[in-house]
Amino acid sequence: MRFAFEVSVSLKPGLADPQGQAVRGALAALGWSGVSRVRVGKHVWLEVEGDTVEAATAQVEEMARRLLSNPVIEDFRVTPGEVS
């Protein structure tokens, strides 16, 4: 079976995000002055083979822990995605 997943990777809450600040500045320049905070993260879509959705999910969570995110600076969330 093929299963698809979305892995959302975000900087840990306490960590300053200069990229987000730059985006906020650019949004303000476009007139959206009411944006108080912006955090920029990453989004990884992947499709994996597996016998069950549980086994595939466990694999993807391991991938997220070992490569897709860096636990020193980032959190991640795995959610089911659409098989293309």
Added chain:
Amino acid sequence: MTEPRIGVITFPGSLDDRDALRAVELMGGTGVPLWHADRRLPEVDGLILPGGFSYGDYLRAGAIAARAPIMDAVRGFADGGGPVVGFCNGFQILCEAGLLPGALVRNGSMRFVCRPVHLRVETGRSALTAGLTPGEVVEVPVKHGEGRFVATDEQLRAIDDEGLVAFRYCDANGVTGEATPNGSTGDIAGVRSPAGNVVGLMPHPEHAVDPDVGPTGGQPLFGALFAASMSGIGA
């Protein structure tokens, strides 16, 4: 003393591998070019992971290189006490590989910085500071967009308790605080492993060894690397 043989690993996207090899030769060592896809190391006394943008810095700076085929051999060499040093992207790779604590993220200023900086040596017990005196100041360049050192609270406690900071950014007089180019926690420019044989720093000692083209603050660091490679880090 025979010449130390220092391996320099080229990853796809490494930029400063040639400069690192040249610096090794200028300082009287033998540079040994190595390739990321190799699984074994030849006979070497020390290793340099050079700067650049390995694998295009895809995913995170150093993330893919840290999982390259050669890294198992690098880890084995480090576990056996061999000196392994990373400059800039090499530092990012060593952190991503878990050989050094912490991580390097985007500069607080949102700008790429490219200029000379001063570094204060914090310990004489590392493969880049063996024989140097804490408090000594050297001048070398930085050039990076993602050099802000951060770490978890637990890692920062270990860094403090075990004295793992190797270098801090400072001014010409060794004063920290105002001179940090990237917003690093505690003005940290470089850290070492508890045993001291693995060291990484964001600045580029390999660009600061030739008196014809600028400051020579990299020379004592290469001297320390050669000493550590031939006779260990010392007490």
